[in-house]
Amino acid sequence: MLLQHTTWPEVGDYLESSKGIVVPIGSTEQHGPTGLIGTDALAAEVIAKRVGEDAKALVAPTISYGMAQHHMAFTGTVTLQPSTLILVVRDVVTSLVRHGFERFFFINGHGGNIAPVNTAFSQIQVELAAARSSDGPGDETGRNAPPADVRCVMKNWWMGEKTTKLREELYGDKEGSHATPSEVAVTWHAFPDQQRDLPLDPIEPVRRSFHGPEDYRKLFPDGRMGADPSLATPEHGRRLVEVATAELASAYEEFLADD
DSSP states (O other): BBBBOOOOHHHHHHHHHHHHHEEEEOOOOOOOTTTTTTTTHHHHHHHHHHHHHHHHHOOOOOOOOOOGGGTTSSSTOBBHHHHHHHHHHHHHHHHHHHTTEEEEEEEEEOGGHHHHHHHHHHHHHHHHHHHHOOSSOTTTOOOOOOTTTTTTEEEEGGGGGGHHHHHHHHHHHSOSBBBBHHHHHHHHOOGGGGGOOOOOOOOOOOOOOOOHHHHHHSSSSTOOOOOOOOOOOOHHHHHHHHHHHHHHHHHHHHHHHOO
């Protein structure tokens, strides 16, 4: 069930039986010559919707912008500052806490989001603790201070044990670390009319860490980091979505059950 496809009374009914919600988060950034700019957000969204169906969970709208500063030398990339992303996540979570949600399961599609999102989780806990310690009355809806057991967790869709094993079986050392065949395969499965078949230069090894967007482009001229997305197929994407969905749906249910 998608939050944006519900009415406010339906959300209230949902909260009678569950306090959990799935939040997909990704990025809008270059993914090499053949990968869609929306890959990170699209992959997270596709898998989150499937998790919602399997786990009977409400799924929030995708946070489609992330921290992508290092890709800004490539046309079309849009980035949030880390501080902005922290505030976006904080505002999304605290808005939903006010309505009664207590468990926030973020499904992430972009490595650059990891540090700021986890920082946001810490900021949220600090603010909720401060609100609980206040002697003031509840808000105008009559609600009391926020609950003491609000929890947030983020899972990278590609990092589950079985999903990692499948990626290794399909692509080995040609998976790379950006514009990977696995993430491209997921988008081609979900959007088969968006496949690109272009010649790619030989894979450039990842020789060192990069320093800013210009240095990134110097090291990786076409945007890929040690990856060969020409290996991607829609069938691979189907398999990856199925495995990742099963792992994440199980993790979500465990997250809700954890006292």
